[in-house]
Amino acid sequence: MKKVVKFGGSSLASAEQFKKVGDIIRSDAERQYVVPSAPGKRHSADTKVTDLLYACYAKAESGKDFKAELKEIKERYEEIIKGLKLDLSLNEQFKTIEKDFKEKAGDNYAASRGEFLNGIIMASYLGYEFIDAAEVIFFDEAGEFDSEKTNRVLSERLSKTERAVIPGFYGAYADGRVKTFSRGGSDITGSIVSRAAKADVYENWTDVSGFLVADPRIIDTPPVIDTITYRELRELSYMGATVLHEDAIFPVRREGIPINIRNTNMPEDRGTWIVESTCQKSKYVITGIAGKKGFCSVNIEKDMMNSEIGFGRKVLQAFEDNGISFEHVPSGIDTMTVFVHQDDFIDKEQKVVSAIHRLADPDTIDIESDLALVAVVGRGMKSTRGTAGRIFSALAHANINVRMIDQGSSELNIIIGVSNDDFDNTIRAIYNIFVEVQL
Numbered sequence: 001m002k003k004v005v006k007f008g009g010s011s012l013a014s015a016e017q018f019k020k021v022g023d024i025i026r027s028d029a030e031r032q033y034v035v036p037s038a039p040g041k042r043h044s045a046d047t048k049v050t051d052l053l054y055a056c057y058a059k060a061e062s063g064k065d066f067k068a069e070l071k072e073i074k075e076r077y078e079e080i081i082k083g084l085k086l087d088l089s090l091n092e093q094f095k096t097i098e099k100d101f102k103e104k105a106g107d108n109y110a111a112s113r114g115e116f117l118n119g120i121i122m123a124s125y126l127g128y129e130f131i132d133a134a135e136v137i138f139f140d141e142a143g144e145f146d147s148e149k150t151n152r153v154l155s156e157r158l159s160k161t162e163r164a165v166i167p168g169f170y171g172a173y174a175d176g177r178v179k180t181f182s183r184g185g186s187d188i189t190g191s192i193v194s195r196a197a198k199a200d201v202y203e204n205w206t207d208v209s210g211f212l213v214a215d216p217r218i219i220d221t222p223p224v225i226d227t228i229t230y231r232e233l234r235e236l237s238y239m240g241a242t243v244l245h246e247d248a249i250f251p252v253r254r255e256g257i258p259i260n261i262r263n264t265n266m267p268e269d270r271g272t273w274i275v276e277s278t279c280q281k282s283k284y285v286i287t288g289i290a291g292k293k294g295f296c297s298v299n300i301e302k303d304m305m306n307s308e309i310g311f312g313r314k315v316l317q318a319f320e321d322n323g324i325s326f327e328h329v330p331s332g333i334d335t336m337t338v339f340v341h342q343d344d345f346i347d348k349e350q351k352v353v354s355a356i357h358r359l360a361d362p363d364t365i366d367i368e369s370d371l372a373l374v375a376v377v378g379r380g381m382k383s384t385r386g387t388a389g390r391i392f393s394a395l396a397h398a399n400i401n402v403r404m405i406d407q408g409s410s411e412l413n414i415i416i417g418v419s420n421d422d423f424d425n426t427i428r429a430i431y432n433i434f435v436e437v438q439l
Helices: 015-026 049-061 067-083 091-102 107-126 147-159 186-197 230-238 246-253 311-321 342-360 387-397 420-434
Strands: 003-007 031-036 170-172 178-180 201-206 227-229 259-263 272-275 288-301 335-341 364-377 404-407 413-419
Touching: 003 015, 003 186, 015 031, 015 067, 015 107, 031 107, 031 186, 049 067, 049 091, 049 107, 067 091, 067 107, 091 107, 107 170, 107 178, 147 186, 186 201, 186 246, 227 230, 230 246, 230 272, 230 288, 230 364, 246 259, 288 342, 288 420, 311 335, 311 342, 335 342, 342 364, 364 420, 387 404, 387 413, 387 420, 413 420
Parallel strands: 003 031, 003 201, 201 259, 227 272
Antiparallel strands: 170 178, 259 272, 288 335, 288 364, 364 413, 404 413
C-alpha cells in the first residue's frame, strides 16, 4: 500500500508542529510522498508566511527596500530549523529570492517560496529526496494546469524515487516561470501527486478531525462526517464548506483514489473518508449543510414562455455578454429566475436588464437582492421519503420565508433560497430536524 500525505500550514507553523508531522509520517512506512504547505499562523495574532511573502514582494515591486521583511521571513524558517536541530542553512536560497525579488520575478514566484523553503526543511528532517514542484508540475501558456504532461513527467520521476517531498501550491510554465494554484492549492498538489504515484490513499492532514456536517461558526460542535462521496463534497465545497480545496477532487477522482481528511493534533481520530461511491449509509438522512450569502435573483416573466423556442438561451446570453456567470436557473411555465452573485451583478444590472428586453422581449423583469443559498446534500435523501417535506416544515416552523427551491435530477441535493438575514436560522432549522434530533 502506498500513501501520499499533505500537511497544511497550521500543521507546519513551528518546530513543535513539524515534530508532530514527523511522528505521523514515521509511524507508517506506507507514507512515502509528502506535500507540505508554507508555515501558517503559530497563534491567532500571527501572520502566515505566504502573506508575509506577498507583502515583501509588493515592496520590492514598488522599488522600496524590502530587506527587513525578508529578514522576518528568514527568521521564521531559522526558528523551525533550530527547533528541529537540523544541520541546514537556507542562506543561498534567500540570496536567490532577494535577487529574484529585485528583478521582479512576479507575485506567483514570491508566494511559492513559502512551500519551496518548507519543502527543503521537511526533506532534510525526514531524510527524503526533495523534488521541486516547478520541475514536475506544469501549466500551459494560458495558465491552465497541464494534467497529462504533469502526470507523465511526475509519474516517471516518482517511479525512480521511493520517498520524496514535493512542495504544494505551485508548478511552472514551459519556460520555467513559476505559476501558483489559487490559495489552498497545496490540496491540489497532493491530489496530483497521488494520481502520479498511483497511491492507494491520499491523506490530507489539517487542524480539524474531518469534514463537519455544518459550519461550526453557526452550529455548536457539529459531528464529523464519517464517509462522503466526491459528488457530495463538490456540492458542499462549492457552497462554502472549506476543509478541502474543491479542485483537489479531480485528479484522484479519475483514478478512484480515496481521500482521508485527518487532524495533525489528534492523529488517532479516524477523520473523514472521501470516496467515489460507497454502500455505507449516512448516519443521518443528510450528509451535510452549507451555504453562501450575497446573491440576487432576476425574475423574468413572459406569457407562453414555455412554448417559445430559444427563450432561455436568449436570457442567459444577456448575462454571458456582460461577463456574468449564473448559479441557478429555476423556472415555471411563464417565469424564469436567474440567481447570480450580487457583487458581480450590481454594477451591470441595467445593462443586463436592457439586454434581456432586447433579446427576449419579456413582459416584466423583477430583481431581488440580499439573498442566500443553502445546500442540503446527501446520498441518503434519494431513498428516504419526505425529505423535502421535512425541510420545508422545519423552515415554516422557524418562520423562514423560502424564496427559491431547486432540486437536481440526481436527488443528491436541494438548494434553498432565503434572505441573507435568515441564513443562520435556516441552517440551524435544517440541522435540528435531521441531526440534532438523533444526537
